Each structure stands twice: as C-alpha cells, then as structure tokens.
Amino acid sequence: xxxxxxxxxxxxxxxxxxxxxxxxxxxxxxxxxxxxxxxxxxxxxxxxxxxxxxxxxxxxxxxxxxxxxxxxxxxxxxxxxxxxxxxxxxxxxxxxxxxxxxxxxxxxxxxxxxxxxxxxxxxxxxxxxxxxxxxxxxxxxxxxxxxxxxxxxxxxxxxxxxxxxxxxxxxxxxxxxxxxxxxxxxxxxxxxxxxxxxxxxxxxxxxxxxxxxxxxxxxxxxxxxxxxxxxxxxxxxxxxxxxxxxxxxxxxxxxxxxxxxxxxxxxxxxxxxxxxxxxxxxxxxxxxxxxxxxxxxxxxxxxxxxxxxxxxxxxxxxxxxxxxxxxxxxxxxxxxxxxxxxxxxxxxxxxxxxxxxxxxxxxxxx
Amino acid sequence: xxxxxxxxxxxxxxxxxxxxxxxxxxxxxxxxxxxxxxxxxxxxxxxxxxxxxxxxxxxxxxxxxxxxxxxxxxxxxxxxxxxxxxxxxxxxxxxxxxxxxxxxxxxxxxxxxxxxxxxxxxxxxxxxxxxxxxxxxxxxxxxxxxxxxxxxxxxxxxxxxxxxxxxxxxxxxxxxxxxxxxxxxxxxxxxxxxxxxxxxxxxxxxxxxxxxxxxxxxxxxxxxxxxxxxxxxxxxxxxxxxxxxxxxxxxxxxxxxxxxxxxxxxxxxxxxxxxxxxxxxxxxxxxxxxxxxxxxxxxxxxxxxxxxxxxxxxxxxxxxxxxxxxxxxxxxxxxxxxxxxxxxxxxxxxxxxxxxxxxxxxxxxx
Numbered sequence: 001x002x003x004x005x006x007x008x009x010x011x012x013x014x015x016x017x018x019x020x021x022x023x024x025x026x027x028x029x030x031x032x033x034x035x036x037x038x039x040x041x042x043x044x045x046x047x048x049x050x051x052x053x054x055x056x057x058x059x060x061x062x063x064x065x066x067x068x069x070x071x072x073x074x075x076x077x078x079x080x081x082x083x084x085x086x087x088x089x090x091x092x093x094x095x096x097x098x099x100x101x102x103x104x105x106x107x108x109x110x111x112x113x114x115x116x117x118x119x120x121x122x123x124x125x126x127x128x129x130x131x132x133x134x135x136x137x138x139x140x141x142x143x144x145x146x147x148x149x150x151x152x153x154x155x156x157x158x159x160x161x162x163x164x165x166x167x168x169x170x171x172x173x174x175x176x177x178x179x180x181x182x183x184x185x186x187x188x189x190x191x192x193x194x195x196x197x198x199x200x201x202x203x204x205x206x207x208x209x210x211x212x213x214x215x216x217x218x219x220x221x222x223x224x225x226x227x228x229x230x231x232x233x234x235x236x237x238x239x240x241x242x243x244x245x246x247x248x249x250x251x252x253x254x255x256x257x258x259x260x261x262x263x264x265x266x267x268x269x270x271x272x273x274x275x276x277x278x279x280x281x282x283x284x285x286x287x288x289x290x291x292x293x294x295x296x297x298x299x300x301x302x303x304x305x306x307x308x309x310x311x312x313x314x315x316x317x318x319x320x321x322x323x324x325x326x327x328x329x330x331x332x333x334x335x336x337x338x339x340x341x342x343x344x345x346x347x348x349x350x351x352x353x354x355x356x357x358x359x360x361x362x363x364x365x366x
Numbered sequence: 367x368x369x370x371x372x373x374x375x376x377x378x379x380x381x382x383x384x385x386x387x388x389x390x391x392x393x394x395x396x397x398x399x400x401x402x403x404x405x406x407x408x409x410x411x412x413x414x415x416x417x418x419x420x421x422x423x424x425x426x427x428x429x430x431x432x433x434x435x436x437x438x439x440x441x442x443x444x445x446x447x448x449x450x451x452x453x454x455x456x457x458x459x460x461x462x463x464x465x466x467x468x469x470x471x472x473x474x475x476x477x478x479x480x481x482x483x484x485x486x487x488x489x490x491x492x493x494x495x496x497x498x499x500x501x502x503x504x505x506x507x508x509x510x511x512x513x514x515x516x517x518x519x520x521x522x523x524x525x526x527x528x529x530x531x532x533x534x535x536x537x538x539x540x541x542x543x544x545x546x547x548x549x550x551x552x553x554x555x556x557x558x559x560x561x562x563x564x565x566x567x568x569x570x571x572x573x574x575x576x577x578x579x580x581x582x583x584x585x586x587x588x589x590x591x592x593x594x595x596x597x598x599x600x601x602x603x604x605x606x607x608x609x610x611x612x613x614x615x616x617x618x619x620x621x622x623x624x625x626x627x628x629x630x631x632x633x634x635x636x637x638x639x640x641x642x643x644x645x646x647x648x649x650x651x652x653x654x655x656x657x658x659x660x661x662x663x664x665x666x667x668x669x670x671x672x673x674x675x676x677x678x679x680x681x682x683x684x685x686x687x688x689x690x691x692x693x694x695x696x697x698x699x700x701x702x703x704x705x706x707x708x709x710x711x712x713x714x715x716x717x718x719x720x721x722x723x724x725x726x727x728x729x730x731x732x
Contacts, residue, residue: 015402016424020431022399023449026392027432031447033388034439036381058382063712065386066393073400078486082396083389085451120444125609127616140553187506243467243491250493 030086037090049095051142056172056270057279059087060362067366077366081115088118100132100141112174112268113145124270129159133166136271136306144271145174155315159269160329163287163358164317170285170294170359172270180205180264181256183246184231184238189254192216196227197240205240208258267364275360278335283312285358288328290351297328301349304332335360396452403456415461417508422538422636423645426728430469430647433732443732447481454484466490466498478634479511497524499532502637510637511540521681523582525635526695529611529653530683531722536651536725538636546571546630547622548602549612550597555620560584562593563606571606574624579604633730641726644701649678651724654694656717663694669713670698673706701726 037252041053048312066083067076091097099121102109113123124141126132132144148159180201184192192213195202199220202209216238219226227239228249237252239245246253290296304311310333317327334341336357347356407419431592433442434448457463465487467475479489490507492498498510514525546567552557558579561568565586568575575584582604586647587593593605594615604620605611635651654661670677676699702706702723714721 012406015406019399019402020428022395022402023428023432024435026395026399026452027435027445027449029388029392029395030445031436031438031440033385033392034387036388038439040378040381062386063391066389069390069393070397072397073459074397074455077457079393079396081485082448082451083393085448086389086392089440089448092444093439119447124619125612127612243489246491253490311620315633 011309023201029091033086034090034093037087038093041091041094044248047094050091050097051095054091054097054142055276055277056169057362060279060281060365063365064279071269080366084115084118085120086118087121088120092120097121098124098140098142100126100135100144102126102129102132102146108176108178108266109145109147112147112176112266115176116145116172116174116268117143129156129162133162133271136168136273137166139273141196142272143171144168145268146271147266148269149267149313150178150265157317160315160317163329163356164327168271169275170269171272171274171276172361173364174268174270175265175364176268177209178264178266179257179260180240180252181243181246182238182258183228183241183243183249183251184254185235185251187252187254189213191236192238192254193236194219194234195238195240196221196230198224198249199228201227201240204259204261204264207260208255212255235263269359270361275336275357278337278360280361281363282335282338282360283363284332284334284336284341284360286328286330286332286345287356287358288330288348288352288357289354290326291353294316296326296351298349300328300330300348302342303344304330306347307344309334309340309344329358368418373652396455399452400456400459403453404459407457407460413460416457416463417461420457420463420508421642423642423648423728425450426645426647426731428453429731430645432685444509446732450481450484451486452484454486458486464485464490464506464508466492466501468492468495468498468512469614474542474544474632475513475634475712477509478513478542478632482511482538482540482634482636483509490550495522499528499534499637502534502639503532505639507578508638509537510668511634512637513632515588515633515679516544516631523683526683529695529722530693534637535639535641536635536636536727537640537642538634538727539649539730540634541631542634543631544608544630545623546606546625547609548604548620548624549594549607549609549617550620551601551613551617553618553620555579557602558604558620559602560585560600561604561606562596564590564593567593567606570625570627570630573626574621578621635725636727641702641723644703644726645728647729648699648701648704648726649729650700650702650707650726651712652694652696652698653722653724654696654714654718655720655722656692656694657719662692662717665717666694666696666714669710670696672713673710673712675700675706695724 019134038047041048063080063083066079070076070079081127097117099113099117101113126135129146132146135141136144144158149155169280194217196219200219201224224241225245228241228245231237231239231251232249243253243256288300290300313331315329382453404413405412429446429449432445436442453474458646465479465483467479492501495512498512501507502510512525513522515521560583562585567590568584590607591611594607594617596613597603597605597617609619609622654666656666679697681695711721
C-alpha cells in the first residue's frame with residue numbers, strides 16, 4: 001500500500017481537512033464568478049453565445065494580474081493555465097466558442113488552441129491553413145489558430161501570404177514551447193556513440209550534449225524525423241527529436257527535455273473578424289505595400305522609430321498587386337488606438353501605397 | 367468593435383471589478399492549497415516526487431464532494447475538470463507524474479490521460495499496449511492508461527489478455543465520450559441524398575437522422591473511416607464519423623455531435639504497481655481461473671450474489687496455463703479491503719483454481 005512519507009496520520013488528516021475547506025471556498029467562488037460572467041453575457045434576459053461577449057483584451061488583463069500577484073508556490077505558467085480554464089468554463093455557459101485550427105487532433109496547433117482558449121471550446125480541426133482563414137471569414141468558426149513562426153525554422157510563409165488577400169484580423173498570439181528529447185532504441189545512454197539531428201537541434205542542446213555525451217559523434221541531418229528514422233536501425237545511435245517521434249519510430253526516451261534554454265517556441269496567431277480594444281500591452285501587425293524606390297524601406301521604418309515604437313519583426317514579401325510593388329509584414333509594439341501608433345501610421349501613409357492593419361492584440365502571456 | 371450586448375458600461379465595470387476580486391481570492395486559495403499539498407508531500411524536509419504521494423482514492427473523494435455540492439451554474443463535468451487541474455498542479459510541484467499511454471499524441475488515450483491526471487504531468491506516448499504495461503512494470507512510467515472497452519465496439523481483448531501475464535495493478539478507470547459528426551464535401555445538408563456509416567453509428571444517431579435526413583438513403587459500411595473515404599468522392603453523400611475524419615478525408619462538418627444519447631464512451635484503465643485504499647465507491651477487477659466443469663460458472667458467480675455485490679462485467683477468455691482451464695474477467699462493486707468483497711473472495715477460493723485481484727479502484731467520476 002502507498003504511504004505518505006514520514007507524515008503523522010493525524011497531521012495528514014488535519015492537512016486534508018484544511019485542503020477540503022479551501023476546495024469548498026474555491027468552488028463557491030468559481031460558481032459566483034460564473035454567475036457574474038453570465039451577467040456580462042446576458043442581454044435582454046437571454047445569455048448570449050460566447051462569441052458575442054468574448055473579450056481577448058479583458059482576458060489578457062486578468063491573466064497579467066494573475067502573474068503580477070503570484071508569489072508561489074505554483075509557477076506562473078500553471079496558474080495562467082488554471083485561470084484560462086476558469087475563464088473558458090465561465091464563458092462557455094451558453095454556446096462555447098468554435099475554434100478552427102490546422103488538424104488533425106493532437107497537433108501543436110490544437111495544443112495552442114487549448115492553451116489560449118482553455119478546454120471549454122468546440123475545436124474544428126481543418127485540413128489546411130487556407131481553410132482556417134476561410135472558416136473564420138465565413139463565420140463557420142468564431143476564431144482560428146494558425147502557426148506563423150518557429151524559433152528554429154523561421155516564418156511560415158504560407159500563413160503570412162494568406163493576409164495578402166484575406167480580410168480576417170489577428171486578435172491574439174500564442175507561444176508554445178517545443179521540447180527536444182534524446183531518443184534511442186535501447187533507451188540507455190551508455191550505448192550511445194553517435195547522435196543524429198538537425199543542426200539547429202544540436203545547437204539548442206549544446207550544453208546538455210557537452211555534459212552528458214561529450215565523446216559521442218554528432219551527425220547533422222536534414223530533419224529530426226530523418227534522425228529518428230536512422231537511430232531506429234542502429235544500437236549505438238540516438239536522435240534528438242520531439243517526444244512524439246519516439247512512438248512513430250519505435251524509440252525510447254533516454255532523456256528530455258534536453259534543450260539548453262526553454263525558449264524553443266512556435267508562435268501562433270489567433271484569427272477573428274474584428275479588432276478589439278487595447279489591453280495595455282499590445283502588438284500591432286501591419287502589412288505595408290510600398291513602391292520599390294531608393295530609401296523606401298527607410299521611409300517605412302522611420303515613423304516607428306520617431307514615435308518610440310519597438311519593431312519586433314519585419315519580413316518582406318513580393319506583392320501580388322503591382323509590378324514594382326513590395327509588401328512588408330511588420331510587427332510593432334502598441335495598439336492602433338494608441339496615439340503613438342496612430343501618429344506613426346499617419347506619417348507612414350505619406351510613403352506607403354497602402355497600409356493594412358492586420359490586427360492589434362495582447363502580447364502572448366507566458 | 368465588439369460590444370457586450372445591451373449592458374450599461376457602468377454595470378460592466380462593476381461586474382468586472384467583482385470578478386477581479388473573486389479571482390484574487392481564488393488565486394490566494396490555490397496558493398494556500400498548493401502549500402498544504404506540499405506539506406503532505408514533504409518528508410524529512412524535502413518535497414517528494416508526485417508518485418510518492420499521489421493518492422487516487424483521495425482525489426476521487428475530493429471530486430465526488432465537488433459534484434455533490436455543485437448547484438450550478440457550471441456543469442459537474444467542467445467543475446471536475448477544473449479541480450483535477452488544480453490537484454494536478456498542486457501535486458506536480460516537485461517532479462510531475464510520468465504517464466505512459468498509447469500514442470501518438472492526440473489520440474483518445476492522451477485525452478483520457480489529461481482527463482484523469484490533469485495537464486501537470488509528463489506524458490509518455492508509447493507504440494503499443496504491451497509497452498504501456500512494460501513501462502509501468504519497470505517503473506519507467508509511474509502510471510499507464512490503456513483503452514479496455516468501447517461502448518460501440520466492445521471489449522479490447524488485447525488489453526485484457528495482458529493481465530494474464532502482467533503483474534501491474536489497475537488503480538483507476540476513465541470514461542471518455544466519443545462524438546459522432548455528419549461530414550460531407552460541401553458541408554451543406556441540402557446536398558445530402560446518401561449517408562454512409564458503420565451500422566452501430568447509424569444506430570447511435572437514429573433520432574437525429576429521422577429528424578433531419580428522413581429521406582436520405584442509409585448505406586452501412588465496415589467502418590466510419592471507409593464511410594468518410596466514400597463521402598469524399600461524391601457531392602450528394604455524407605458520412606457519420608468522428609470529427610477528426612473531417613480533416614483526414616477533406617470533409618466539412620455538416621452537424622455534430624449528432625449521437626442521440628451522450629453515452630457513447632470509451633473506457634480506459636489506469637495501470638500502476640500497487641493497490642490503493644478504498645475511496646468509498648470502488649470497483650474491483652478480478653481474473654478468475656477455473657476448471658471447465660459442470661456448474662463452474664455458477665459457483666464462481668454465486669458468492670458475489672450472496673454477499674450483495676453487483677457485477678458490472680464478465681468476460682470469458684481461454685486461459686494460457688492449463689488444458690482445461692478457462693479465465694474470467696469479472697468486475698464487481700466494492701473494494702478488496704471491504705468485508706463483503708473479502709468474504710466473497712474467500713468463498714470463491716474454494717471453487718477457483720486461482721483468483722488474481724487486478725485492482726480495486728475508484729469508480730470513474732463524470
């Protein structure tokens with residue numbers, strides 16, 4: 001039978017009683033919260049569908065406060081998850097949000113959906129990124145979630161290009177950590193003489209490899225999947241790959257996560273049909289069409305600097321609508337309803353052929 | 367811009383203030399709960415790994431109380447999920463539970479893992495049911511989750527058969543609802559003249575079909591995947607299948623969930639290495655080896671009836687250890703530490719060649 005360490009049974013009983021008391025109060029408060037949330041969603045005596053009163057800027061504010069006042073023992077990430085689930089449950093009392101994502105179920109996109117919206121939603125797995133845009137545009141989905149950037153593989157161009165023609169708005173971003181594992185057939189570190197992986201994965205796990213496998217040969221390959229495939233056919237080889245490759249290729253996890261820094265992330269965008277008000281810490285994504293003329297890029301960037309706006313990302317793409325035209329995707333700090341952003345956009349209008357505001361949305365929380 | 371129905375902005379601000387106050391208190395209580403849980407897990411001044419103080423019977427009791435005192439507005443299932451997550455977070459403060467399951471990620475088995483253990487765990491996707499048993503047995507996984515029964519397809523024999531040779535114990539069960547959707551190429555119900563599906567899926571969605579597609583031809587096929595495959599190549603056909611088939615076969619969801627009763631479930635077993643004490647509402651799984659002689663089955667069943675124990679399931683399997691031997695998997699109400707069960711087992715010992723207690727565990731909660 002299981003034991004609870006060295007704790008005295010009386011102490012254990014009294015600890016559990018206190019926990020039970022806490023649970024009772026938490027439950028009362030959650031019910032009260034759901035009632036108040038219901039009042040927010042009630043118009044003309046009838047509770048509205050979640051999409052009609054979902055407010056991303058408000059959720060971001062709530063979660064930031066959760067992080068600000070957290071002083072343990074639980075981590076910020078765990079607490080944010082718990083509060084997302086509580087908000088998700090309160091919001092879904094009538095008709096839950098319908099969220100389109102790049103399926104099938106079990107993908108990182110689905111994880112990003114749950115991370116951002118909680119589990120009290122209705123997920124719609126779709127076959128392509130195009131379809132996610134389409135279902136959001138048509139209203140079949142209330143929101144969509146698409147990957148846009150991977151810290152190891154860079155920008156997902158097909159997502160950015162959708163914005164050239166689509167009218168959907170960005171109303172959120174989600175960052176998801178992706179972990180690396182060391183996988184091998186035997187699962188024993190002492191058998192490993194060679195390690196296969198993508199060069200970027202080697203770079204991510206450098207310190208770990210130096211500490212635990214200093215003498216193993218490192219063999220770079222085109223992908224981590226290829227690495228796992230090769231590790232399968234040798235007793236003395238291992239691969240660095242995501243844990244799911246262990247199952248697909250019949251390998252065992254030797255160790256993991258083994259990346260040196262916990263910042264190996266994929267960034268997703270939340271798509272909707274409208275812009276939401278500022279949350280206080282926002283990002284604005286712009287699509288700027290300019291003529292290819294000397295100094296054009298400088299003219300485009302200068303207004304942001306002049307108004308003290310940080311630029312998080314710039315990506316140029318060939319435009320589709322004119323011969324000499326180029327398009328830039330630019331992410332800046334701030335919200336289009338804020339003065340500095342508005343002023344910069346006014347100045348930008350003098351140089352750009354067109355500026356499309358793709359969205360202003362809360363910066364991702366944990 | 368989004369609006370919040372007809373609500374007066376002052377009322378909205380005051381509602382939000384009250385919600386903020388509630389959130390602050392919930393957060394304080396969760397932190398306090400985590401501290402107390404930490405004290406339960408602390409022996410000799412050091413916080414133990416989750417596996418050393420995880421108590422399934424205690425969790426079941428906590429969750430039953432949550433259900434008992436719930437009087438809305440949130441549903442039992444949502445509240446149970448929230449409290450599972452809170453307990454999961456409190457438990458994972460040092461080293462989270464490692465849970466093996468039948469991968470890859472995104473399967474129903476993974477959903478069952480999260481439903482039972484919350485998200486603050488370390489999931490190990492494995493390639494086969496054998497491996498889940500093996501990793502639990504060896505200690506590489508703290509617990510495992512395997513499917514054992516589907517309300518439409520019946521018992522998963524390969525799981526049951528593992529118990530014939532394995533020493534792992536059942537220490538929990540999870541029930542997961544599986545939903546049916548109507549899928550077609552166009553996604554428009556007015557285009558549908560034929561519906562493909564497995565006969566059991568037709569049976570599950572009978573009332574819905576009668577109401578919405580009374581004139582469509584119903585064509586039974588061997589599987590829902592085959593149904594989806596066929597629906598892909600016709601404009602006037604639809605399939606009844608799980609929503610994930612929509613993505614795999616490039617179909618759109620016309621409607622769903624469309625099953626008439628919400629009891630289309632898959633049952634999973636939680637595997638561990640030890641038995642836990644009673645939770646107050648438990649089930650016991652037995653593997654009974656008997657000689658094939660007249661009246662043998664009656665002798666096996668009689669003690670349970672005599673001691674007022676309900677029998678939830680009986681399944682006969684050819685035994686592997688003797689020529690005339692048969693094995694029965696039997697689930698009864700109660701826990702092996704309870705008098706009635708103990709007495710029935712004592713009586714059973716007179717007739718059975720061997721009785722193996724596979725586990726005594728809390729009945730699944732919502």
